[in-house]
Amino acid sequence: MRLCLQCQSTQVDADWHCGHCGFSPVRIDGFPCFAPDLATENDGMAAASHDNLDTLQDGSFWFRARNRLIQDLARRYFPRAGRVLELGCGTGYVTRALGEALPQAAISGSEIYVNGLAHAARRLGGKVELLQMDARAIPFAREFDLICAFDVLEHIEEDTQVLERMVAALAPGGGVMLSVPQHPFLWSRVDVYSHHKRRYRRGELAEKCVAAGLTLVRDTSFVSSLLPLMFLQRMMERTDAPFDPSAEHSLPRAVDRGFEMALDLERRLIAAGASLPFGGSRFIVARL
Incomplete structure (x- = not known):
């Protein structure tokens, strides 16, 4: 159900007009904006x-390998x-893969x-409903079978509030897929530039879920094989x-392809049921 963020009514029509209090979100560049x-x-x-990302993603091993893992998990747990x-x-970029x-x-x-939505609209060609909103205030209730947040929670101080709002927006039996950067000892200028609020401790995201x-279904690290290189680069x-x-994300082609092959091997191990204990990223699948 669509939810009015002003009065919490579910009397919201297809144009996001609330029949109870009369609220309608403003539109910027044609997108409904709930946090203008x-x-x-x-x-x-x-x-x-x-x-910047729009010019880098197709050419980076990290984005390509992560997309394939996301697709594997979606097909397996939410077919x-x-x-x-x-x-x-x-x-x-990930939305298209989903x-x-x-x-x-x-x-x-x-x-x-x-x-970001302007790039998404061009890439997705009108196949996806696109909304501007703050993840701490999701305008839906009991609506979705699956909610995803890939490398998002680390940007938000109130990550537990986001998880609670995700749960409220899930339909009965629904679930979530999440990824976050892991291990505080890997903190670097990349995290500062990216406005990260944290890198997650091992087990931290699971505890918050x-x-x-939520009930955990899968909990595994990713980018495990490259962890020594990540640590060395940070040092x-x-x-x-x-x-x-x-x-x-702009490596020589041979290096980029080698890293991609290493992450594809990790993906195959995860598909076979392995849960990798350490790695630059953490992936979680959980259900109500």
């Missing part, structure tokens, strides 16, 4: 991040999902930055050197 004050500037990310929401959909994995699903994508009322990092935020 945060649509162009906030403390979650740099305003130009989506413009019959009818309604899907991706929080922090950014440029629509649509390929779950072709029967009606997918909605939300993003706090309207410039359980506290929000050698010079704070006085010029910083290029795109460097990690």
